[in-house]
Structures are given as C-alpha cells and as structure tokens.
Amino acid sequence: MAVILLTGAAGTIGRMLRARLGHHELRLTDVHAANGIEALDVTDADAVTAACRGVDAVVHLGGIAGEGPFEDVLAVNVRGTERVLAAAAATGVPRVVLASSNHAAGLYDQSEAGPGGLPDDVPARPDSYYGWSKAAMESLGRLYHDRLGLHVVCLRIGSCTPHPSDARDLAVWLSPDDAARLVEAALTATGWRLVWGVSANTRRWWSPAGGDAIGYHPSDDAETWASSVPAADPTDSLVGGPMTRKPLGSR
C-alpha cells in the first residue's frame, strides 16, 4: 500500500482508478473540488508542493485532455507538469506517473511499426498542440529523472474509455481494468520510461515491450466489441487517428 496523490481525479481516468486502486491511500484532487475530491490546481506551485508532502507517488492526470489553444495547453499541461515534478522533487516524492498520450507520437504510420510493433520509446512526433504538450511533459520528466533522480513513467495512453467506441479503438483501447494494472505497474518502475497505455487488443500495433518491462500484463481485448462499433476509415493508419486532421488549436 502506498500514499498516492492523484491529480485530475474527477476526470474519466481518475474515476476509473479511484474505483480500482482503493487498496492504496489515495489523495484525490482536481481543479474542481467534488465529493471526496480536494481542490488542487496543478498550476499553483505552492498548493502542489503542500499536496505532495508525505506521499509516495504522484499519478498526474490533471490537465487539458484534448486539442486546445496553444497558450492553454502550455499553461496547464506543460507548466502544470513542471509544478508537479518540481514539487515532487522538493518534497522527496520518489516517483511520478505522467499521463502522456499517443498524440505525443501521433504522426507515425502503421507501416513504420515493424514486426515487434511501434516501439514505446519512438521519438516524439506530435500531431497537435495537445500532443506537443504531452511530448514536452515527457521531456520534462526526463529532465527531472536525469538531474534529480525522480522515477518518472510516461504513459502514452491510447483511448481509455469504458468500452471501445469506433474502429480505431479496436487497436488502441485501454480498458479501465488494464488502466489500473498499468498504473499499478508504473508505481513500482524505476528510471524514466515511455510506455504505451493500451490493452491486449488483437489489432494492437504498438509494441508490448515497454509494458512487459515494468510488469504490465494487460488482459482485456477490444475485439470483444468488434461487431458493435462503426467500420474503420481505411485512410486512418496514423497513431493519432482523427486528431491528425483536426485544425491546430481547435477545441
């Protein structure tokens, strides 16, 4: 059991994790306070530092979870992550799990995957300002690992929803139970790592190696929903799917 500070705990993934990581002592925070969730804006350095005191790990989910104006993703995702990493370092928290995204590497094509799948640590190739902010978060994580020794695992999450909703999800879905397995594994990993956040999907084309290396063994498969989701767009062979065509900065 560990004491874990969760940012963005009121969001989709936060709700999934709260229901599944209850064997830890969870400190639930979000910019919007709610029942059982304390107010914490990750851009407020002093508040983040206070929240980090006495915790064993931070699972940093809070932020803008899709494309938006550059200044917004810079302020919340990048500066907010810097505040979290700096606070962890200042208060002696050894481990931070960062919710990165497949959109940090969204412009790789399936044809570049190779026999073992597209590597977890393929260099960043963002498909949006949002994806760029996630790449910047990963890079900040590396800085704090290299200079200050924090263990930082950056999860390049695919599509983490209760169930797959389109054909792309059949390859990139991360189930709620696998999300909890992934975070649990990340909470014991060392170093600075990039790990795909994806389930054991039959149509998966992102490598399982990074997950294997930290003891993440997914067990769900989006294929179960194959007959109930809309057909695939045959031109959608990029990691980031429709995000790769969205105008930069649009909400």
Ligand SMILES: NC(=O)c1ccc[n+]([C@@H]2O[C@H](COP(=O)([O-])OP(=O)(O)OC[C@H]3O[C@@H](n4cnc5c(N)ncnc54)[C@H](O)[C@@H]3O)[C@@H](O)[C@H]2O)c1
């Ligand atoms: N769900 C997915 O499929 C998916 C895929 C890739 C990456 N991610 C990443 O995982 C994280 C969680 O995603 P989600 O789907 O739960 O998103 P979400 O939008 O449902 O939740 C994000 C939460 O962050 C909070 N937040 C926003 N600004 C904040 C701030 N300044 N300080 C503190 N909290 C703030 C919001 O209030 C919200 O509750 C995000 O960082 C997102 O980018 C999610």
